[in-house]
Amino acid sequence: MDDGMVVATHDVAHRFPGTDVLFEHLNITVRPGETVAVCGPSGCGKSTLLSILAGWEKPWHGTVERHGIGRIGWAFQNPYGVPERTALDHVVFPLLAKGMTRRAAEPQAMEALGLFDLEYAAGRRFADLSGGEAQRLMLARAVCARPDLLLVDEPTAQLDTRTVHSVSHVLGHLAGQGMIVMVATHDPDTRDACRRVIDLAEYAPRGEANA
Ligand SMILES: Nc1ncnc2c1ncn2[C@@H]1O[C@H](COP(=O)(O)OP(=O)(O)OP(=O)(O)O)[C@@H](O)[C@H]1O
Known part of the structure; x- marks a missing residue:
């Protein structure tokens, strides 16, 4: 930074x-x-x-x-995601897009989930998350790549x-x-x-x- x-x-x-x-x-x-x-x-x-x-x-x-x-991180007003993908998949995705390996990305994604008290939901499908969980997932996804x-x-x-x-x-x-x-x-x-x-x-x- x-x-x-x-x-x-x-x-x-x-x-x-x-x-x-x-x-x-x-x-x-x-x-x-x-x-x-x-x-x-x-x-x-x-x-x-x-x-x-x-x-x-x-x-x-x-x-x-x-x-x-x-880097710019954005958390949208209306949570969106791929219903059958897990919460962790959603947070890992921007890190993979940035060129990280899944092995390197997962701990960083878990840390971002942890910031918003979502570690417990890492393996849950997006479709099964509550509205509040999905909203916190958007925040975790937005911050995981450590935007400026x-x-x-x-x-x-x-x-x-x-x-x-x-x-x-x-x-x-x-x-x-x-x-x-x-x-x-x-x-x-x-x-x-x-x-x-x-x-x-x-x-x-x-x-x-x-x-
Ligand atoms: N692409 C667009 N073309 C035309 N009008 C638009 C477009 N995007 C937004 N608007 C209009 O511009 C205004 C401002 O929208 P915006 O979503 O920025 O408001 P907001 O303050 O965030 O509202 P809210 O608190 O309801 O989310 C609204 O009247 C909206 O309908």
Whole structure:
């Protein structure tokens, strides 16, 4: 990881073709060690902002700087997987894609499962996981390859309060190890556990932009 690593937006605004402007004049700078909650009402553009930060979506206006960022990890809002494959298979897969052997990948994948208290489920089929287990599996898969930038979309929608606290704690711990962690969330507990909050409602256009 690069000490000078940074993710920044410079006067970013976004709208999809044929839709209103979601947010504008967004200037943020995020550095390693930070956990940032991206908040705001449903449909305000939280997931879209994460996609823009990842470079998957080009902003309608402005630029995004990703200095020193190599690997990006992403945990999706809706867990998805291959029903008959095990939880461990899902976490091993990105490591194999990175060129690791299965033998080398498995301990690293088990460590990632352990971070989210999922070792017990390593051998279970994805189809047999509960909603909360599948959601934690997405987190384990996102962090297993030790990304520089971790983008997490609604990580706690299906989790109970105690698990929310433990996931928030792990995300803070990963940031402490030098990751940049950004979390789109509605959940007040998750938001409060983050070091910084970006409220996208504050960047909603006022008046003329959507006229
Ligand atoms: N590819 C697209 N084309 C057109 N509109 C889109 C596209 N992707 C998202 N949108 C719209 O942009 C808006 C913002 O979507 P986004 O998923 O970023 O919101 P969100 O704040 O994450 O919402 P939620 O909290 O409900 O998950 C929504 O109105 C959505 O319908």
